[in-house]
Amino acid sequence: MKLNIALLAGDGIGPEVIDQAVKVCDAIAEKYQHDITWKPALTGAAAIDEVGEPYPDETHEICANADAVLFGAIGHPRFDNDPSAKVRPEQGLLKMRQKLGLFANVRPTFTFPSLIDKSPLKRERIEGTDLIILRELTGGVYFGERGRKDNGNTAFDTMTYTRAEIQRLAKKGFEMAMGRSKRLCCVDKANVLESSRLWRETVQAMEKDYPEVEVSYEFVDAVAMRLVQWPKGYDVIITENLFGDILTDEASVISGSMGLMPSASVGSKVSLYEPIHGSYPQAAGKDIANPLATVLSAAMLFDDLNLNQEAEDIRRVVNKSLAEGIVTEDLAEDGKSYKTSEVGDWLAKNI
Amino acid sequence: MKLNIALLAGDGIGPEVIDQAVKVCDAIAEKYQHDITWKPALTGAAAIDEVGEPYPDETHEICANADAVLFGAIGHPRFDNDPSAKVRPEQGLLKMRQKLGLFANVRPTFTFPSLIDKSPLKRERIEGTDLIILRELTGGVYFGERGRKDNGNTAFDTMTYTRAEIQRLAKKGFEMAMGRSKRLCCVDKANVLESSRLWRETVQAMEKDYPEVEVSYEFVDAVAMRLVQWPKGYDVIITENLFGDILTDEASVISGSMGLMPSASVGSKVSLYEPIHGSYPQAAGKDIANPLATVLSAAMLFDDLNLNQEAEDIRRVVNKSLAEGIVTEDLAEDGKSYKTSEVGDWLAKNI
Numbered sequence: 001m002k003l004n005i006a007l008l009a010g011d012g013i014g015p016e017v018i019d020q021a022v023k024v025c026d027a028i029a030e031k032y033q034h035d036i037t038w039k040p041a042l043t044g045a046a047a048i049d050e051v052g053e054p055y056p057d058e059t060h061e062i063c064a065n066a067d068a069v070l071f072g073a074i075g076h077p078r079f080d081n082d083p084s085a086k087v088r089p090e091q092g093l094l095k096m097r098q099k100l101g102l103f104a105n106v107r108p109t110f111t112f113p114s115l116i117d118k119s120p121l122k123r124e125r126i127e128g129t130d131l132i133i134l135r136e137l138t139g140g141v142y143f144g145e146r147g148r149k150d151n152g153n154t155a156f157d158t159m160t161y162t163r164a165e166i167q168r169l170a171k172k173g174f175e176m177a178m179g180r181s182k183r184l185c186c187v188d189k190a191n192v193l194e195s196s197r198l199w200r201e202t203v204q205a206m207e208k209d210y211p212e213v214e215v216s217y218e219f220v221d222a223v224a225m226r227l228v229q230w231p232k233g234y235d236v237i238i239t240e241n242l243f244g245d246i247l248t249d250e251a252s253v254i255s256g257s258m259g260l261m262p263s264a265s266v267g268s269k270v271s272l273y274e275p276i277h278g279s280y281p282q283a284a285g286k287d288i289a290n291p292l293a294t295v296l297s298a299a300m301l302f303d304d305l306n307l308n309q310e311a312e313d314i315r316r317v318v319n320k321s322l323a324e325g326i327v328t329e330d331l332a333e334d335g336k337s338y339k340t341s342e343v344g345d346w347l348a349k350n351i
Numbered sequence: 352m353k354l355n356i357a358l359l360a361g362d363g364i365g366p367e368v369i370d371q372a373v374k375v376c377d378a379i380a381e382k383y384q385h386d387i388t389w390k391p392a393l394t395g396a397a398a399i400d401e402v403g404e405p406y407p408d409e410t411h412e413i414c415a416n417a418d419a420v421l422f423g424a425i426g427h428p429r430f431d432n433d434p435s436a437k438v439r440p441e442q443g444l445l446k447m448r449q450k451l452g453l454f455a456n457v458r459p460t461f462t463f464p465s466l467i468d469k470s471p472l473k474r475e476r477i478e479g480t481d482l483i484i485l486r487e488l489t490g491g492v493y494f495g496e497r498g499r500k501d502n503g504n505t506a507f508d509t510m511t512y513t514r515a516e517i518q519r520l521a522k523k524g525f526e527m528a529m530g531r532s533k534r535l536c537c538v539d540k541a542n543v544l545e546s547s548r549l550w551r552e553t554v555q556a557m558e559k560d561y562p563e564v565e566v567s568y569e570f571v572d573a574v575a576m577r578l579v580q581w582p583k584g585y586d587v588i589i590t591e592n593l594f595g596d597i598l599t600d601e602a603s604v605i606s607g608s609m610g611l612m613p614s615a616s617v618g619s620k621v622s623l624y625e626p627i628h629g630s631y632p633q634a635a636g637k638d639i640a641n642p643l644a645t646v647l648s649a650a651m652l653f654d655d656l657n658l659n660q661e662a663e664d665i666r667r668v669v670n671k672s673l674a675e676g677i678v679t680e681d682l683a684e685d686g687k688s689y690k691t692s693e694v695g696d697w698l699a700k701n702i
């Protein structure tokens with residue numbers, strides 16, 4: 001198979017983790033005789049520095065014409081601590097999501113048998129966790145009108161949703177639940193927010209089309225609690241953009257390391273695959289970041305192209321590296337740890 | 352001392368847990384020769400049923416003229432699953448917070464030596480946790496303009512803050528940090544939200560007035576993760592209303608039971624004390640709800656009136672009940688559990 005994959009390394013540890021995913025994908029391509037053409041493109045702070053724009057048109061062209069996008073991370077502390085910065089790396093990520101129509105972010109949460117004791121949560125609470133959070137990605141307070149009033153002394157952001165936006169996300173959620181344990185939980189704050197009430201009303205109206213799916217409605221504050229108390233209580237969770245941002249990061253704790261959790265952003269023609277961790281600037285350039293979340297994101301990419309054998313191979317080799325302790329320092333038990341690049345080399349060799 | 356305390360039992364398990372707090376306070380009053388007059392008033396679904404309003408004017412009069420308000424819980428599933436309901440119990444809570452000027456919600460998070468193994472989190476991660484989340488309570492998306500457009504097919508909520516609102520909350524945070532480990536963490540989403548940028552900018556400008564306080568700025572998604580990963584990393588957290596709602600519920604997991612965490616809402620003349628758990632309708636009327644969060648909220652009430660000996664007495668007797676296993680079923684190890692009312696009686700007797 002011929003594959004064009006846009007490669008957006010981004011900021012911080014992005015380039016390092018992306019490099020390892022490329023090695024692994026190239027090894028897969030060789031084994032299965034695929035022909036991958038990598039199309040690197042600028043994004044994030046790196047793009048601001050070079051062309052003054054975090055998601056340049058040229059990058060969009062490359063992504064829009066690719067079969068998939070593999071993405072590293074975005075963000076730089078230089079912008080975070082300057083509330084008045086006009087251009088920010090994150091704007092690039094948001095623009096990319098919007099322009100590529102990536103309205104659903106799929107974030108699976110699961111545990112790794114060999115890592116279960118790394119979790120801050122007790123074994124019996126998390127063993128066997130297998131949930132998916134489906135986060136709406138192109139609406140809500142991320143994209144509503146925002147600004148200042150009263151000489152800059154009042155600031156506002158608008159959380160807004162249309163019924164159609166909710167329907168298309170919920171549809172994916174119902175379908176996903178149908179292929180799993182048929183349990184769907186809609187997370188909102190309908191006791192306060194009008195947008196949440198529209199979510200609840202819209203999902204309630206869709207229930208009749210999926211009579212086999214058992215739907216529950218929970219408030220985001222309660223879920224923030226239950227997610228760590230009893231993650232096995234959930235199967236598929238659907239939620240709006242900001243709640244999804246918070247809950248997916250929280251859920252990553254279950255597996256024991258942020259460095260492990262992959263994600264896919266889907267919606268229209270081309271999909272994007274990225275680790276859920278951020279740019280982790282403190283580690284940038286040190287060859288110590290954990291590349292597994294990015295490598296597992298590449299596995300999701302192959303799965304979505306129906307190359308399931310390839311995806312399985314990647315997951316197998318990742319599990320093998322964990323079992324054999326070929327891991328970066330965040331996971332090193334009390335022994336040896338490996339560099340980011342060494343882990344990548346090992347994975348590629350073992351494909 | 353003569354004390355007028357407004358008593359708002361509210362919905363669900365509210366009346367039952369409030370009853371136990373009253374018993375304990377009455378025992379304290381007897382021991383220390385205080386004269387407490389309880390002023391019961393209607394609120395929540397109960398008030399809607401009786402007078403069509405979740406926070407009637409009469410209730411407000413009683414609260415505004417009291418020395419403190421002791422509050423149970425609010426909310427009823429009948430309203431949650433009806434997105435079109437016009438009057439909702441929660442509106443009463445929001446109106447009460449606003450009309451009483453309760454702009455800061457103080458939620459301490461700590462562990463109980465005898466309960467540490469109840470937590471879903473591992474002992475070494477949580478032992479010694481002692482943090483306070485200071486949640487802004489009368490601003491943000493809870494109070495901004497909201498509504499529908501396009502024949503009800505678009506819904507919006509507005510998250511809005513003024514510099515003054517942020518300053519008064521942050522001031523409390525800085526002062527609180529000064530009396531503790533001098534570490535303050537401002538939690539926002541400044542990489543996306545304009546209101547968060549105003550938060551960050553405002554708090555940054557106040558740093559110079561508290562040179563001894565070490566201030567950090569973290570994104571809400573990262574904090575949702577770190578809070579369960581390493582709660583001991585935090586001392587005082589300040590944050591806006593919605594983020595505070597989510598993070599405080601999440602933090603309650605640390606102690607092992609939602610039924611244990613008290614809170615105080617402060618701001619102007621009269622303060623309000625309430626458990627952080629909700630109305631827990633499934634347990635209502637069964638005499639099984641854990642009353643300790645409400646009893647510990649009463650301890651915060653005495654502390655704020657500078658009756659510290661009284662507060663200490665309440666905490667001592669609560670710890671004693673935990674150590675001796677005089678607990679409701681949520682905490683019963685593998686033996687006997689007690690009814691809500693029995694726990695209350697035991698506590699009062701042991702004051």
Ligand SMILES: CC(C)[C@H](C(=O)O)[C@@H](O)C(=O)O
Nearest residue numbers: 074075090093245542543572
């Ligand atoms: C970097 C930031 C804008 C982004 C978000 O909030 O969506 C990130 O946290 C994520 O979850 O992908």
Ligand SMILES: CC(C)[C@H](C(=O)O)[C@@H](O)C(=O)O
Nearest residue numbers: 191192221425426441444596
């Ligand atoms: C009942 C609800 C409106 C309320 C809130 O969101 O503030 C509750 O969750 C709380 O935290 O006190």
